Amino acid sequence: xxxxxxxxxxxxxxxxxxxxxxxxxxxxxxxxxxxxxxxxxxxxxxxxxxxxxxxxxxxxxxxxxxxxxxxxxxxxxxxxxxxxxxxxxxxxxxxxxxxxxxxxxxxxxxxxxxxxxxxxxxxxxxxxxxxxxxxxxxxxxxxxxxxxxxxxxxxxxxxxxxxxxxxxxxxxxxxxxxxxxxxxxxxxxxxxxxxxxxxxxxxxxxxxxxxxxxxxxxxxxxxxxxxxxxxxxxxxxxxxxxxxxxxxxxxxxxxxxxxxxxxxxxxxxxxxxxxxxxxxxxxxxxxxxxxxxxxxxxxxxxxxxxxxxxxxxxxxxxxxxxxxxxxxxxxxxxxxxxxxxxxxxxxxxxxxxxxxxxxxxxxxxxxxxx
Amino acid sequence: xxxxxxxxxxxxxxxxxxxxxxxxxxxxxxxxxxxxxxxxxxxxxxxxxxxxxxxxxxxxxxxxxxxxxxxxxxxxxxxxxxxxxxxxxxxxxxxxxxxxxxxxxxxxxxxxxxxxxxxxxxxxxxxxxxxxxxxxxxxxxxxxxxxxxxxxxxxxxxxxxxxxxxxxxxxxxxxxxxxxxxxxxxxxxxxxxxxxxxxxxxxxxxxxxxxxxxxxxxxxxxxxxxxxxxxxxxxxxxxxxxxxxxxxxxxxxxxxxxxxxxxxxxxxxxxxxxxxxxxxxxxxxxxxxxxxxxxxxxxxxxxxxxxxxxxxxxxxxxxxxxxxxxxxxxxxxxxxxxxxxxxxxxxxxxxxxxxxxxxxxxxxxxxxxxxxxxxxxxxxxxxxxxxxxxxxxxxx
Numbered sequence: 001x002x003x004x005x006x007x008x009x010x011x012x013x014x015x016x017x018x019x020x021x022x023x024x025x026x027x028x029x030x031x032x033x034x035x036x037x038x039x040x041x042x043x044x045x046x047x048x049x050x051x052x053x054x055x056x057x058x059x060x061x062x063x064x065x066x067x068x069x070x071x072x073x074x075x076x077x078x079x080x081x082x083x084x085x086x087x088x089x090x091x092x093x094x095x096x097x098x099x100x101x102x103x104x105x106x107x108x109x110x111x112x113x114x115x116x117x118x119x120x121x122x123x124x125x126x127x128x129x130x131x132x133x134x135x136x137x138x139x140x141x142x143x144x145x146x147x148x149x150x151x152x153x154x155x156x157x158x159x160x161x162x163x164x165x166x167x168x169x170x171x172x173x174x175x176x177x178x179x180x181x182x183x184x185x186x187x188x189x190x191x192x193x194x195x196x197x198x199x200x201x202x203x204x205x206x207x208x209x210x211x212x213x214x215x216x217x218x219x220x221x222x223x224x225x226x227x228x229x230x231x232x233x234x235x236x237x238x239x240x241x242x243x244x245x246x247x248x249x250x251x252x253x254x255x256x257x258x259x260x261x262x263x264x265x266x267x268x269x270x271x272x273x274x275x276x277x278x279x280x281x282x283x284x285x286x287x288x289x290x291x292x293x294x295x296x297x298x299x300x301x302x303x304x305x306x307x308x309x310x311x312x313x314x315x316x317x318x319x320x321x322x323x324x325x326x327x328x329x330x331x332x333x334x335x336x337x338x339x340x341x342x343x344x345x346x347x348x349x350x351x352x353x354x355x356x357x358x359x360x361x362x363x364x365x366x367x368x369x370x
Numbered sequence: 371x372x373x374x375x376x377x378x379x380x381x382x383x384x385x386x387x388x389x390x391x392x393x394x395x396x397x398x399x400x401x402x403x404x405x406x407x408x409x410x411x412x413x414x415x416x417x418x419x420x421x422x423x424x425x426x427x428x429x430x431x432x433x434x435x436x437x438x439x440x441x442x443x444x445x446x447x448x449x450x451x452x453x454x455x456x457x458x459x460x461x462x463x464x465x466x467x468x469x470x471x472x473x474x475x476x477x478x479x480x481x482x483x484x485x486x487x488x489x490x491x492x493x494x495x496x497x498x499x500x501x502x503x504x505x506x507x508x509x510x511x512x513x514x515x516x517x518x519x520x521x522x523x524x525x526x527x528x529x530x531x532x533x534x535x536x537x538x539x540x541x542x543x544x545x546x547x548x549x550x551x552x553x554x555x556x557x558x559x560x561x562x563x564x565x566x567x568x569x570x571x572x573x574x575x576x577x578x579x580x581x582x583x584x585x586x587x588x589x590x591x592x593x594x595x596x597x598x599x600x601x602x603x604x605x606x607x608x609x610x611x612x613x614x615x616x617x618x619x620x621x622x623x624x625x626x627x628x629x630x631x632x633x634x635x636x637x638x639x640x641x642x643x644x645x646x647x648x649x650x651x652x653x654x655x656x657x658x659x660x661x662x663x664x665x666x667x668x669x670x671x672x673x674x675x676x677x678x679x680x681x682x683x684x685x686x687x688x689x690x691x692x693x694x695x696x697x698x699x700x701x702x703x704x705x706x707x708x709x710x711x712x713x714x715x716x717x718x719x720x721x722x723x724x725x726x727x728x729x730x731x732x733x734x735x736x737x738x739x740x741x742x743x744x745x746x747x748x749x750x751x752x753x754x755x756x757x758x759x760x761x762x763x764x765x766x
Contacts, residue, residue, distance in 0.1 A: 001372060001373065001374065001375055001376070001379070001442060001670060001674055002371065002372045002674065003371060003670070003671050003674055003675075004371070005371060006371075009371075069371040252764050252765070252766065255766055256765075256766065264766075266760075266764075266766035267766070269757065269760075271766075272756065272757060272760035272761075272764070272766050273753065273756040273757070273760070275759075275760060275764050275766065276691075276755075276756035276757075276759040276760050276764070277691075277756070279688070279759060279763060279764065280688045280691055280692055280759075283668055283688055284661065284664040284665065284668060284692065285664070286668075287664040287665070287666075287667035287668040287671065288660075288663070288664040288667075290371070290373070290667055290671075291373070291663060291664065291667050293371070294371070294372075294373035295373075306663075309659075309660045309663050309664075310664075312656075312657075312660050313660050313661070313664055361653050361656050361657070361660075362649075362653075364656045364659075364660060365649070365652040365653060365655075365656045368656070368659065369632070369646065369652050369655050369656050369659065370646050370647060370652055
């Protein structure tokens with residue numbers, strides 16, 4: 001049992017933290033806010049160069065990490081500055097599915113992802129599927145895809161999409177889901193792009209007899225989808241811990257400097273105790289992320305038990321920390337200009353990807369209680 | 371980062387588990403599982419079994435007859451003990467006084483008192499709290515005035531846990547009223563059979579009487595029973611409070627309690643099906659189970675830092691708060707689970723003289739719920755712990 005980072009991971013963490021601290025200035029944030037994609041090309045290139053994308057993949061896959069603790073480490077650092085670069089979408093979902101299912105030719109795409117030269121997105125969820133991973137209504141006929149895909153994060157910037165479609169079975173069956181690689185400018189594909197509350201962009205995607213190249217065996221996409229979703233859930237949970245750490249620092253600093261009634265407001269016990277409760281939940285969330293990182297490659301039952309436990313706890317902690325930090329700041333916490341706004345918005349939105357607290361509590365009951 | 375135990379640690383766990391399977395009397399584990407009271411003889415029997423194996427003093431070094439275990443081994447041992455529903459080791463002599471004597475006692479005190487603790491010759495209790503000194507411990511007023519080779523002690527201690535069984539008490543007493551309050555406190559060992567001592571039980575909200583008031587009326591105590599230096603008792607008291615804290619989260623108690631809760635929720639019927647199938651109840655179990663999974667890792671993070679030689683500081687305050695919240699929630703859910711059979715109060719059944727009204731698992735649940743309201747009050751109330759976190763970690 002050991003909770004220390006290995007030397008390699010420590011070096012990666014130090015380098016990445018330094019890099020992001022230098023890059024993520026208020027000027028960059030406002031530049032990102034006005035951008036087409038919702039993130040910075042320059043930072044993405046920089047992350048690839050430091051090896052952050054490679055850290056998501058094993059040596060066999062062309063990376064140099066790929067373990068749960070590698071994912072958690074980089075995602076937490078990105079969270080610490082509120083970074084919006086599409087590590088999850090291009091890396092863990094797009095790259096992850098190619099790594100799991102791609103043939104020799106398709107693996108070339110993964111090399112481009114790791115090098116930072118290729119943007120991807122997973123077009124899986126549909127209007128009405130909510131967080132249900134097996135609910136797919138998009139059809140495939142003679143290799144042509146038709147249907148609608150909802151809130152496809154990074155769907156506007158991606159030049160390659162991975163699209164799920166049902167080749168057999170009922171709408172919610174795990175069996176019968178097929179995956180395809182689709183060119184973003186393929187015929188019959190339309191995208192309506194928009195910015196996201198928590199930063200980054202997404203798109204609603206309509207497919208109308210759109211051609212795609214099969215990725216993996218027909219009808220057998222579910223296991224790989226579940227696996228990359230577990231890894232993505234780990235990443236967004238670790239990112240949330242980074243966000244919460246950053247918010248905690250902002251809030252304690254504010255409590256020490258803001259004076260009312262003749263003293264720093266941090267001297268008031270009512271506020272001290274609320275901060276203490278926040279800190280406890282942040283540490284609980286950190287432990288939950290460690291638990292998931294250590295089990296993300298376990299068999300499906302153990303993995304998914306930890307996925308649901310961690311995402312539930314992180315979702316609850318995220319809401320508490322966001323709401324309490326705004327309250328403890330008072331009026332300044334309500335302003336868009338102050339650094340808290342972006343971090344808190346991004347943190348609140350964590351509960352809306354890969355299953356919220358309601359979804360994961362229900363799933364945890366099925367897996368580990370009853 | 372590695373969540374796995376080493377081979378040696380896993381082997382140790384197996385060794386502990388096998389020992390408990392063979393040597394823990396089922397009469398005792400049944401009582402613990404059903405939340406019934408243990409007698410003094412029960413505790414002494416279990417201590418003697420552990421002492422015969424050399425496992426009674428988990429936090430003592432080998433030279434004093436302890437195990438010499440590191441923090442991870444202690445954690446594994448405590449974990450297996452609670453999972454097996456073993457009686458907890460009564461902490462007053464072993465976990466509290468022993469380490470203080472080793473650190474600050476004279477050679478005579480060490481060679482006399484430490485073996486007696488291991489052999490069960492003395493039953494110690496703790497004389498810290500007073501009517502006017504609870505969370506604010508430095509307010510102790512019980513006085514000890516030097517008179518030749520003795521101290522004359524006057525005053526009152528309260529919340530003295532299992533003081534009714536004790537023949538010895540270690541006390542914080544005031545030996546000076548000058549300077550800072552903390553600088554006039556001494557650490558004194560007092561024979562409970564001394565003339566002038568009266569012990570009066572306090573019946574608690576659960577109907578039990580595990581705590582007492584202890585009155586001192588001109589009690590003569592040999593000055594040889596002063597530990598360390600006069601007026602330095604505050605240092606020793608704080609040492610005692612921070613020394614043995616790997617188990618402050620009570621992960622083992624919570625795990626055993628959760629398992630028991632699920633067992634009851636499977637046995638109880640609600641709407642024609644097991645209670646555990648009720649989605650609202652199952653969601654509450656899920657919540658506490660999820661909290662416990664994370665807390666177990668938070669605890670291990672602190673334990674492994676302690677094993678690496680870092681003293682647990684204010685992190686133990688976080689564990690205390692979260693640990694007591696989890697355990698109290700489990701108690702509340704367990705009481706809810708037994709439904710109407712939470713209501714009967716049959717004291718004979720609670721003492722283990724079994725003729726329960728309703729299921730045996732139900733009879734002590736309300737008492738346990740009420741009794742464990744203490745968890746968030748004692749050992750520094752959870753509000754005091756929050757203030758410690760605010761100052762020591764958040765630096766507010």
